[in-house]
Amino acid sequence: MTNKNIKITSLALAISTALASNVLVAAENDKKEKVQGLEVIEVTARKTAENIQKVPVAVTSLSASDLAEAGISTMTEVQQFSPNTTLQTSRGTNSTLTAFIRGVGQQDPLWGYEPGVGIYIDDVYMARPQGAVLDLLDVERIEVLRGPQGTLYGKNTIGGAVKYVTKEMSGDMEANAELTVGSYGQADMKLTGQVPVISDKLYVGFGYANLSRDGYGEFLKSAIAGQDKENYNKDLTAARLTLEYHASNDLFMRLAWDSTTDNSNAKGGYRLLPSILTDAPVPDSVFDSYTSMPTENLVELDGLSFMVNWDVSKDWSLKYVASSRESYSDTNIDFDNTDLDIFDVPAIYDDNNTSHELQANYVGDGFKLVSGVYLYDGESCGHFDAILGVLGRSLALPGLTREVTGCNNSTSSAVYAQGSFNLTDALSLTVGARYTNEEKEAYVNNGLAYTGVYPSSGWVPGYVRDPSIVFPQVLGTDTNNDDVLDAPAKADWSRFTPRLGVEYQMDADTMLFASYSQGFKSGTFNPRATVNEMAADPEIVDSLEFGIKKDWNNTLRTNITVFSIDHKDRQYITITPSPDDQTVLNQNLGNIKGSSVSGLEAEVTYSASADLTFNFALGLLDAKIEDDPTLVGELVGLSNTPDMTMNLSANYLIDSDLGYFVVTGGYYYRDDYILFEDSDLLSQEGYGMVNVGVNWESNEGNWYGGLYAKNLTDEEYQVGGYNFVADNGDGTYTPGLGGDQTLVAYYGDPMTLHLTVGYRF
Template structure:
């Protein structure tokens, strides 16, 4: 019999102490408090229906429109500061591809065919691919972060949690908001949001954003003429149009169309070691400077349509239909070695589209409620990349050498789910649910060597024409299906109107998949499974102090990783296989608080602790004997401690009101690569300060914001292609793939200052 043990870590004991110490009723408001500010109720849709956040038995952070505006948040990446044990980063060589980890669970590699570990949603529409998922904040009502597996209500690929981006509903009035932001590094942002009532039942709305910024650094050497040499720049345009129609009091129809075109350059990485093959690529002076032999241009185009119909059948029953169709296209130039030579260049194309349909039934009775539904998902995820190893080819007497990998991973998924709460009495309730999912996936992979320098399409570099028939053979053409049941159960105790305790168990899974880099036919990897246990308390200790705390443990099984397995037909050849070869676990705790310290001052913060590690990873030796390689693996993008402390101070003045804001966010040391990690980011803290002015009539606003004011340098991604460590060799390593010592770092934003001016017509 397998037994599960909860590690009695210091953070778990701290939560236990907090829970036991909060068993007393909340303090009554005195007359001074009742005349001053008191904590507001925060509504969330974490359980697919509108609820008070303090009554939801799971760890959820909600950041509303006012806080987003006051803190000057510009992209969804900044949300990580305000949610414990959460990491949201840009993926290495792009500005728009998201790397998301919650409680040590995510997906490091964004290649097509791989599924995410954290689900991204815009108004309950699933964003299936990480390309284009670094969302700029435009016309948003709130952002919710749900921590822990959400397999029952949100389905597959939410094993770490879910991010929900909730847009604003229209007010019915004619409005136009314009906002201009100027900042250092040539930042020039324009946002327009408006709405027009066509009738008392039909409203039209739109949003537009033009976001540009010069680079934090430069491409110092590029052998291609006419290139834009800005590195870490931004050039993005986004457009959204919506229509809301209420033909009857109990019927609401919402249509939306959005399009984003990100033309920011591909990011060049910082060479942490000088090249062995060229003197023209020494270690740059700035971490934002780079070299490249590829075009700097990059593009991420995304667009989608969605239709939501909500019908209140009666006071107790609501039917909802959510339909969406989305696609994205991204040609990207990734220079892995970041030199002017074609040592290891990877031009690639990602091409994805997916359709979703959900039918939802919500029922509310006197002492119980139910959320249930049917879900359908159909996607096609395709791509191609060319690993150009020209230097290695020439050393072998070849005109060039390219490994080209291409293919598609097509997926269909159907699910039925139900989740509800039954109130036993005024204090005790039980909630839970089940979801049954049937997954079907077929995959085609082409993989092989081409003995010349090849790009995915003609015109990639000046004068290049892709020869007809250039390509690689089909090595895998297969299909597989899986079915999973993911349960959730929770027990809640409402000690009084202000304090709730809960204990829950939940499961989630990440879809099975075929190896998108397969070199020969191989079976698919089965789905990954996460089992999570959580206890928590949500309490308004007084009318001015709110504390939410949770302790959790999770088991992550059947993790999908590449192993090098000998080819039984050729003992001299090694074959990379994708399989379920890893297991890990994590225990941790999270605290979030809000304190209305005075009539004008609010203090907020969060602390996250986590101990996450692999406990079983295996591969095979040359004799096909199973070997333990656990010591070679680490959990990435997961600091053991995340902490944030901030404040908001309101100051009325004769012309309106000033709001001063600030926060200090600390993240302890974390690793960047799961297998053979050679780079770690030391602990660091980021300081942000801002001030906002709003006129008396609410029409004019001005905001001044400083981010990362101490100019901390911190890694958010890397590439490492190194041989064995050897102190006697130059750079301390033997050459890796491509014949060079390639160790590349990508960094978060430096100190930025911005001034925003807004007007509401």
């Protein structure tokens, strides 16, 4: 740890263990009466509340107390507890998410590309990866649904879905203040609470967080004097306001607003090869970098949602969810990470979407039904400039910029229904289907500017070109012949996605299930197009699952699933320099034949005593990718998809005169994986992380706290990167775009220590 870390003496450590975590395992009376046994876990994986042991879906659920005991503060840490799951911070910003489940996801965060794993906040779909690395605030639980969820969740859940569920208010006057300090100057403040406006009827909830941390590293050399040189720092604020109205016992309404502003610096990558154009050797620390760009960065998110739930009768209920979400990012990405403008990419992303969903649900004797209608309308625009100044000057030009602007907009409508029928007392059948229609329109202006250009002016829509920029005619029509596209390219797709399952309740504690399901991700246009090209075809995922969920004598729980996935027509893009002209990017978007994945997932809980619990999660994958050399050349494997993930953790409850302590410890292992499917130059060897913590809650239940140590062995592991270099196979490399050896990696968090203290009013 660097000198920025907080120094914890043995005395301070001893004192800190008497102050500890977030929300503990239960209320005080529950703890005093705690007996050995397995917890009953309720989830909404099938959009109705059910016991997780009765749900024929591979799902991991982490409650607020689970998250608190493990000291989890962001969405990405959830990957450690869900088998065959990747949730990692992408390159460039602290807030952009890379999500893969069972080898299915989306690597590229550019506008127009949509995720393969759906992220939901209270049933509201987050359409873009920017801002999807959610910091946990007022959360009730997080559910990870593995495998395609095309029937009930539909849009872009071909790999699975991650659900962030916030707490419903109790109706009492409550407030909670929490402070966290930690290594690298971490200083976090969270304030949450609720106020009853009308007793038992109308409540207002609030939440605010200010999260800050110094950088794990620094920019060793910068072309801009006086700017902040911290790398991997954090400067984020988040807020929530919620209005809940219980009109009657049968009618409930909720209006919720959330906002996040991330002013953390742009992240600089670690050069794995020294620059051949300037003084930029491989740094000593993986968190150190160089830059020629501004380090300032901005990600803004705002969301508004409205939900009404009406229990029409004892069997029927209606639910309506409407939402509006906006995101804006102004980011600076230095691809080459030197103090020269070898390959600099300033970019702007601007997205907004609205959605409406109406559900009609039925629970009767021997039959359950979830059905609904879903509407989505989204606009995703962006502008980036690939500044190749060094290359331009070598060609006797004042500079050189590849400038790309455009929008990729979509509307989607769907109807769905899924019913479960009891054929006998033990045997049931699940049948579901969804019909989706999606329309997209897109345009791209892509051209060269013979100077250095930044996207701070002349942005789309209503783009007015620079006279020095030569635009090819791409993704649209130019009726005025002024080199500016005035009509977008359009396409539409429709798909019927079924689900069929059989469940057998062998006894009260044992359920066997088998299912077939299909996921659908619509076609899309190339947001980097350099020629007027057709849209890529949709992706289809077919999945077979067989599982058993069993509790043994209320002390041992074993949930095991085996599965097989056939992923057809995977959308794929490559960006390679032209052999004849290094200033031209050959942009190809199309479909490869696909990939296949088979695997096993096991989640085991053992209640050794009333005080000691063990948890084990194992994921095994065997993945194969079908190459299509006419499109992308040789593919070497699936990205972000290790053959094995494993987690072993334990927690021990101590009842003392000072209060209740929960001591936790865990080991997480992630097998080797590659970051890009067409190269193994950016590959991560298998690694393991050790995490420990101690939580405390006073006997009165008002004071609480926690001390946590993450990544105790200080493992270095890659989570993103850029590869613009060719391996000659003899220890030498051929420079790529920009004329330099650009091979750059981004890394996950180093060893950290943090202390949390909170008080409930």
